[in-house]
Amino acid sequence: MQSMLPRASIKRNLLRVNRAGVASVRLVSTAFKIPKPYNEPNLHYEQSSPEREKLLSALSKLRNELPVSVPTVKNGVEAASKGEMQTVMPSETASVFARYSPATKEDVAAAIGAALQAKKTWQETTFHDRAAIFLRAAELVSTKYRFELMAATMLGQGKNAWQAEIDAAAELADFYRFNVGFAEEIYSRQPTLNASGQAGHTDWRPLEGFVYAVSPFNFTAIGGNLISGPALMGNVVLWKPSAGNVYASYLVHKILLEAGLPPGVIQLVNGDAELVTDVVYDHPEFAALNFTGSSDVFRELYARAADGVRTKKYRDYPRMVAETSGKNFHLIHNSADIPNSVKHTIRATFEYAGQKCSACSRIYIPESRASEFWKEMKENLSHVKVGAPEDFSSFTGPVINEAAFSKITAAIDSANKDDRLETIAGGTYDGSKGLYIEPTIYAAKTLDHEMFDQELFGPVLVANVYPDAEYDSLLTAIDKQGGGFALTGAIFATDQKVIRKTEDRLRYAAGNFYTNCKTTGAVIGQQSFGGARGSGTNDKAGSSGMLVRFTAPRTLKEEYHKLDEVLYPSNY
Structure with a gap:
């Protein structure tokens, strides 16, 4: 029988368009499969490369627009900011970067x-x-x-x-x-087993x-x-x-x-x-x-x-x-490739001025390799430049704001006067133009120094040189240290038995654990990220585990047959 409804009404019944302009009922009868995810290829910004030129152009354009006025956005509609609040450039504190209105x-x-x-x-x-x-x-x-x-x-x-x-x-x-x-x-994730004459499924509702x-x-x-x-x-x-x-x-x-x-x-x-x-x-x-x-x-x-x-x-x-938070560690075993472990440590500790939650801030070095490690460290650090982000030769830059600068430099001032610490590198800073702190390393004379538990969130590393024979007891100390945090950690070694033993003994010391790789090494889709203890709920960003936390699953069951009677066979 031909419908008495107008053609336009039929179409609206089959394909409802919601207020967002998105179809809530589709006329496609095939299952939808999303494209396979992939990691975005990195551009490397070598000198004279097209990407460097495009970035320089973007930097120049933004510079000319400073201070940027961040609009107030209400339901997608932008309103001009009154600019009551402002932020400054960390690399150039005399320059206002952005102005915005507080809600x-x-x-x-x-x-x-x-x-x-x-x-x-x-x-x-x-x-x-x-x-x-x-x-x-x-x-x-x-x-x-x-x-x-x-x-x-x-x-x-x-x-x-x-x-x-x-x-x-x-x-x-x-x-x-x-x-x-x-x-x-x-x-x-749906039920794979259904009794005869029944079906069930899971409705992954939002909260x-x-x-x-x-x-x-x-x-x-x-x-x-x-x-x-x-x-x-x-x-x-x-x-x-x-x-x-x-x-x-x-x-x-x-x-x-x-x-x-x-x-x-x-x-x-x-x-x-x-x-x-x-x-x-x-x-x-x-x-x-x-x-x-x-x-x-x-x-x-x-x-x-x-x-x-x-x-x-x-x-x-x-x-x-x-x-x-994290107080993340590198552990160097006497079987480690020292030049490799040094390079990883510099990157993990000093990239972005140590302002990554995964940054290395404590390290343990075997006595038998310490002189080699420090020699290699000083040589590599001599090539590390602290400077403005726009200078492509800068390996690391400023800390984010005056509060962070004051906290970190106060800790450095205290450490420079502490006779329990030996300054290996840095210990200096300059806030006259930007919020710059030199890559700083202290070697503690005792394993119980408070710096092994203090999160500074800056370019400061504390080290312990341990007797090689005390490696096993050191594992216990590493697990207990770190301010109650358990975010990232790494072992550098080539002795496979030691690597496996360390992984087992430090099983709860870090939510992300690396072997011969820096603590800042997670890549989405390859290593999900997150720690436990005082470092968070360990729901793992970059995994389905985190997304599940924002669902309220509902279980549904449907039966197609009818009951013949109320009583069960056992009732007779």
Whole structure:
């Protein structure tokens, strides 16, 4: 029988278009398979290379625009910033880098409300369409916006070209591509066994409320991941980035909107972290925290959430997902390739001025190889230049802000006067123009020095030279040291029995453990990242494990047969 409905009505019934303009019911009858994720190839910026010229052009353009005015974004609509707050360039503290307007409590509340309003439509958008948005964003990151993102990261966060490349270009694109792959993996986890006449499946629902994402200054890509994982799974997100990268974070948000993300799904708010958190933690639909930053800050946020649970403030038990502090180690065995271990140690400790959560900050060296190690270290450090990010010869640059500079230099001043420490390298700094600290190494005369537990988040390494015969007892000390953190660690050795013994003995000392590789060696899709103990919840960024935390699985069962009677055979 021919339908009495107009043709246009039939089409609307079959293909509903939601308020975001994305089809929520599709007429395609084939299963959708996403493209296989891959790591974004790195560009190397050799002299006279096309990529160096493009980056120099982007840096020059951004320089001419300073200070940049970061717009206030409300539901995807940009409003001019009043510029009440500002950040300076770490490499040139007399130069204002960005100006922005802080959110008020009313702004934060409105952003949460708008996100929750967008939630129903977003969570009903097909995975195919959600995935397409983030895959499109990956292409925008790696092509159209690559050098703009890098320039923002270099001038705003003090990274050199290579550090900006592996962060703001490659890793950000990797997170978008691999998160889509991880999401597909999760959705494919369905029951493989059904009784006769029955069927069941798992509905991987998003969380019922909203996710609060708090990102750090040191990686542009981390902010992109903290918001993209939950959003990809159908959640809505309130995003509070660090003041240290407000402009780069704005660009990330802009890219997502250009890629087709509905404006209400991710709400970007800047300003006072405590003010934003107060509003979030007072909302009954606060469903999860996705956090990267200080362990002490996370403990406070964890405790506040627990108090809200105790008082029945929230509808759900908020999920706490975090990657926090580290006091990461390199362990050198007497069978190690010393030149190789030295090169890895310099990179792990001093790249980006030691401001990576995975950076090496304590090292243990065998007595029989110590003189060789220190000779090699001093020779290699003589070629390491500390300087402005725009100078391509700079291996490392400034620390992020005056607070970090004051904390690290105060520790250096104290260490320089400490007769329990021997200065191997550095111990000097200069804040007259930029926030520069020389690569610094101290050798502690005793294994119980407090520097083995103190996280400085800067270019400072403390070393212990141990008697070769005491290697086994040293493993126990390494496991107990490190300020209660357990993020990254590495063994350098060629004795295979020693390598396996060390892996076993230090099984809980690091969430990421490396053999003959620096502690900053994780690559998305190859090594997921995260630690336990005081270093976080170990949900592993760059894995399906992290994305699962932002789902609320529902199990469904359907029977096709009818019951013949109420009683069971055993009842007779």
